Amino acid sequence: MSIELGHFALVLAFALALVQMAVPIIGAQIKNDTLMRVGEPAALTNFMLVALSFMALTSAYIQSDFSVLNVWENSHSAKPLLYKITGTWGNHEGSMLLWVLILVFFGALVAVFGRNLPLSLRANVLGVQGAISCAFIIFILATSNPFARLDPAPMEGRDLNPILQDIGLAVHPPLLYLGYVGFSVAFSFAIAALIEGRLDAAWARWVRPWTLAAWMFLTGGIAMGSYWAYYELGWGGFWFWDPVENASLLPWLGGTALLHSALVMEKRSALKIWTVLLAILTFSLSLLGTFLVRSGVLTSVHAFATDPARGVFILGILVLFIGGSLALFAWRAATLAPGGLFQPISREGALVLNNLVLTTATATVLIGTLYPLLVEAVTGDKISVGAPFFNLTFGPLILPLLVIVPFGPLLAWKRGDLWAVSQRLFGAFGAALAIALLAFVLVDRASVLAALGIGLGVWLVLGAMTDLVVKSGVGKAAPSVVFSRFKGLPRSVFGTALAHAGIGLTTIGIISVTTLETERIAAMQPGETVQIQGYNLRFDSLRPFTGPNYTEDQATFVLSRVTGKPLGEVVSSKRLYTARQMPTTEAGIRTLGLSQLYVSLGDQTPNGKIVVRIWWKPMVTLIWLGALVMMVGGTVSLLDRRLRVGAPMPRRKPAVEGRVA
Amino acid sequence: MTRKQKRLAIIAGALGFIGAATGLTLYALGEQTSYFYMPGDLAENPVAAGQRIRLGGLVEKGSIVRSDDTHVRFTVTDGSNTVSVRYNGILPDLFREEQGVVTEGVFDDSKMFVADTVLAKHDENYMPREVADSLKEKGVWQEN
């Protein structure tokens, strides 16, 4: 019964979403407060209903209820409990339900934390959220219903793809979806503003925390996905320019641009039209990503839905929302008043440059992702656009942006003094140059690129710190004053500095791995030793091992420094999941400082040796540490009081602190 | 400069940047994309040595020859034509005889395909899309 109740709750959520879409928007049109207020309880109840539905599906997974088709297809009674739970969204139907759950979750958040918004704006935002929910719930019910039943129920399920049986899967999609779907709020704000025909600095302030939250989650989701691919796929790549990865990178780039342009709009009331367009485009890219991943039009690791009916349905949603919103935009944009003016050399100017580069880079990634599909549709030729394309286009476009990042926060609004800012950054520049030279001389004299790249990363980190130093007045005031000023800086200043520093760390990681990585491939037998990057790796033993639902050949390596200092063992294995007869490689990874040693097993050679592939990945962990720092920066910014300006208090009540925490 | 001139200069700069990006993209699309071929396509239209392509098909039964080091040779077939492939490195977990495979690389002067990447289908229900389509056209493979 719980299954059917979950199913019913989802259907009911659809009906309620219809109401949430229509009533508040009609209310806003005819200026009726009561109708506008329907949005909030509807959004909250909708969240409750979809959550109930999701819980019903999860409990079916936990209890191995194979009378549910979806559970039978994707679960197995012998699976560990954790993977039964994560299996709920490890498949097409369940992941779409999670998508909708997160969508209505954001709707409920707007209802709860949106009290500081004018009633009509809140009503329109919730109405647009309701429209998106409608489209996706009906998509689930019509083409991918996770509650389809099986009668009689089989006694055993068909297991979950073992590659997906991993803790990475548990965290990666929810985070990614929190990001993807979070941008729906920015989209709803944009549409609501266009419907109302009002777009001003206050709007930008209201939309920023939502954009920031979505951006943070997406950053985390992308980083998790990257790390998961790194250690699970067994070849140690952290980014493959796989279309599915691109699908998550695109809204990230768009969202980053949106964050910056909304800043200009809030401060200076400028870039209004552009910001609204970016909000629409960013969520459109999220929808596009959902389409690419869910329709199965791509050849990629994630292709687990191959039903064309679904693709056509999502394409319909895509066309409806993107087309509809752009049409509304074209109709309304002309009526928006222009904003404040500024000089090219100014904070605004820097942010515009940021937007120009980011959107251009977004466009190249988009072209590279869609071009093969386009070519195939038109000519029937099958081509692949891989890493070389993106390295050649995305790289040169984004690197100059990284060079100018430290200037941005130091420039004044309206009219900046480039020379003064450069002087302040002189220290950071000198230090970065010194480190680049040091890297060139000490680490690798062959690679100028590596040295420059590391220098660039250091420049970003130190440049971000310089902003904090300058703003707290180091060198101009007494130490005690500096300290109190430092403490008094707005949180958003720290957030900016951390996020920019995080970009720097990730840059260092990426550049050093791609340019300085070393690799050894050797056919080894127990007892043999391979030397790599000052370490000795001795192949100790190869023995069979049986896990809960797999068997494996486990190779143990003993690691030591060349000088003889022992560093323990590294275990790598080749696994065979028995239910599906599916082999996987479990890499042995050893973190040494910021770097990692990555050991992966291959096949046996005819003379009984085993092929072992060993990588030395210098400073590879910085790639994900950087993302973590960016997320921390986002969190700190979210805590800034400016983003929490409360609703106006009714005048009758005593004046209490009216901020919504 | 007057304000108008300044604005024009900025717009020109932005257009220049976008133009450069477009040029770069077009160039990269021309140079860095690799076309997908089956052995049969290559029999009809041979590809020059050194041009980067993707080659897909089935791994021919009994064709995998491993040397004592890390080199592997095998033959990719579409049922009628075959191409010999050489590869150095670890083959993917799902690389097996008579299973779909996509390799990426170039032909050397002796018509041997030197692959630097080998991708195998990634689970039991999934065949590289290009391979599946082409094989279905030829009737070699059917979806079960």
Add this chain to the structure above:
Amino acid sequence: MEAGCCWDKIFSKNLRVGERGGGQFAKWPQLRRVGSTFPGGYLGPMLFWILAAFLTFIAAFAVLRPFAVRQAPAEDAGAHDIEVYRDQLEEVERDAKRGLIGQQEAEQARAEIGRRILQVSEAADIRDSTRSNRRVTQLTAAAAVLAIPLVSWGLYVFTGEPGMPAQPLHARTAAEPADASIDELVARAETHLATNPDDARGWQVLAPVYMRLGRFADAQTALQNIMRLSGETAELKAALGEAMVGAARGMVTADAEGVFEQALALDPNEPKARFFLGLARAQEGATEDARTIWRGMLENLPDASPWREAAQQAMAQSGGEGASARGPAAGEVAAASDLSETDRQAMIEGMVKGLDEKLRENPSDLEGWRRLIRSYVVLQRPEAAKEALARAVAAFGDKASESAELKGFAANLGVTIE
């Protein structure tokens, strides 16, 4: 799944399948069904509709709430904006005080924010000039409240299965095995064997079940596994041959013939192998040879052997139809499967013996006692059933609730002790 979990269940299930005619005994599982598998089994659908109606009510209430609850009138549209701009002004003051921006910049910023506040007031005046339309409001509200039950119930009727209960695996495996279908039990056994392919006992139980279900290929696998684990016997070989005949739709193929000959090499008097070899000759059209084989069989077989009748029947049929080649006769195949019943009976005897011994070692297994007693009843050994009940009562103690339960259970089956 714990090792060996399913054999007894399958086995008891098999008893039920084997039970012919039914009588009071066949009704017993139905009696047990009430409330056993799914708590509130009959209440389920009803409860579902009640809860669904409750959810619908909540959703409709959510829509109606703003109409029912009187709320403070909304602030004027501009008040929220002004709140933001006031905060921006405060921020400019803070930045100026901290020296982050110069005096001149601060002045300009203040002026700009001031202009925004002015704009807001002007816009608010224009916006407030329109008033709402009562009729549209009422219509919208009514449509919204009606839409919720209509859309949700209307849609659910198409997509849902309201009568279908949830079936958690745990509840299903814990349920009385007699209630589970034979397919479920077999599936359970198969999973067990997939992970423990060396469990000979499991294969022994499954092999005859497969034969009954007509899954001859699986039966062959099972028999081959038994032979792999516990050695070849003439009987097993003959059974394997029989499975091969079944797989070939009753035709004794050359391969099957080979297997029957192997069986005869191990035991020249193996009746099943001889019978099928005779059948092979008959299918080839060499009726006379066939009759010779069967006649030889009849001479050697003890009077009580069930094969006697089969051979006689086959001879009669082949005689009646002359010497023409023909396909498998339905009667022969039926006879063969009837005969395998006897084999199965022997196997069951062995199983019951095993269970009996297990309970001697571990007498606290209530479920095991039930199975044992029921098994003896099915095997028509009432004395043994009584003896088992007495042993169980002795093990649990006369006063124990388990003893009372077992006595009641046995009484239902017609087994009583004083």
